[in-house]
Amino acid sequence: xxxxxxxxxxxxxxxxxxxxxxxxxxxxxxxxxxxxxxxxxxxxxxxxxxxxxxxxxxxxxxxxxxxxxxxxxxxxxxxxxxxxxxxxxxxxxxxxxxxxxxxxxxxxxxxxxxxxxxxxxxxxxxxxxxxxxxxxxxxxxxxxxxxxxxxxxxxxxxxxxxxxxxxxxxxxxxxxxxxxxxxxxxxxxxxxxxxxxxxxxxxxxxxxxxxxxxxxxxxxxxxxxxxxxxxxxxxx
Numbered sequence: 001x002x003x004x005x006x007x008x009x010x011x012x013x014x015x016x017x018x019x020x021x022x023x024x025x026x027x028x029x030x031x032x033x034x035x036x037x038x039x040x041x042x043x044x045x046x047x048x049x050x051x052x053x054x055x056x057x058x059x060x061x062x063x064x065x066x067x068x069x070x071x072x073x074x075x076x077x078x079x080x081x082x083x084x085x086x087x088x089x090x091x092x093x094x095x096x097x098x099x100x101x102x103x104x105x106x107x108x109x110x111x112x113x114x115x116x117x118x119x120x121x122x123x124x125x126x127x128x129x130x131x132x133x134x135x136x137x138x139x140x141x142x143x144x145x146x147x148x149x150x151x152x153x154x155x156x157x158x159x160x161x162x163x164x165x166x167x168x169x170x171x172x173x174x175x176x177x178x179x180x181x182x183x184x185x186x187x188x189x190x191x192x193x194x195x196x197x198x199x200x201x202x203x204x205x206x207x208x209x210x211x212x213x214x215x216x217x218x219x220x221x222x223x224x225x226x227x228x229x230x231x232x233x234x235x236x
Contacts, residue, residue, distance in 0.1 A: 035221070
């Protein structure tokens with residue numbers, strides 16, 4: 001045997017212990033199932049390219065892709081209430097508001113600050129709130145109140161290069177949307193093969209409350225709204 005074979009042992013910090021406990025609880029409690037789809041990012045990327053500089057200049061906020069997914073999810077959650085609900089004992093709790101937990105990576109682990117009443121926000125409102133909460137998380141200033149009470153979670157593994165994955169439900173929520181990396185792939189468009197920027201998305205949901213039809217319909221609705229952002233303006 002050549003070379004060093006040292007080991008080190010460190011205590012898990014409180015945040016990591018809490019994350020471990022919640023993830024294990026989710027796996028043990030929910031009847032988790034994941035459905036997948038893919039999204040053509042062409043139109044959204046063009047929208048961002050056309051307006052990102054103007055948005056930054058006028059509003060001092062970066063125009064990213066997350067706001068489009070958050071807003072699309074908010075619309076879909078209002079249309080399919082079961083995905084925005086939770087189980088409490090023998091009861092189903094339906095929420096008439098959308099509080100979105102957005103996963104943020106910090107040096108100490110993953111945290112999920114909550115954007116409240118997303119249904120009332122536009123893209124820029126969402127971007128501003130994400131930026132503010134993200135900074136608080138990275139500066140270790142996030143509070144318990146900032147992370148309490150979400151009704152749905154979005155996680156973006158694509159920022160780290162993820163191609164596909166199955167996110168774990170953030171209990172007591174019923175579902176979580178996983179975004180992944182944007183990769184150019186050949187796809188069929190009107191009978192022709194074209195290279196398009198594509199993203200795989202995954203919805204993990206609690207099958208105790210959400211049926212497969214509802215889950216698939218929900219994810220297809222997000223696909224529609226992200227692929228053609230004009231739908232949000234026309235409410236279609």
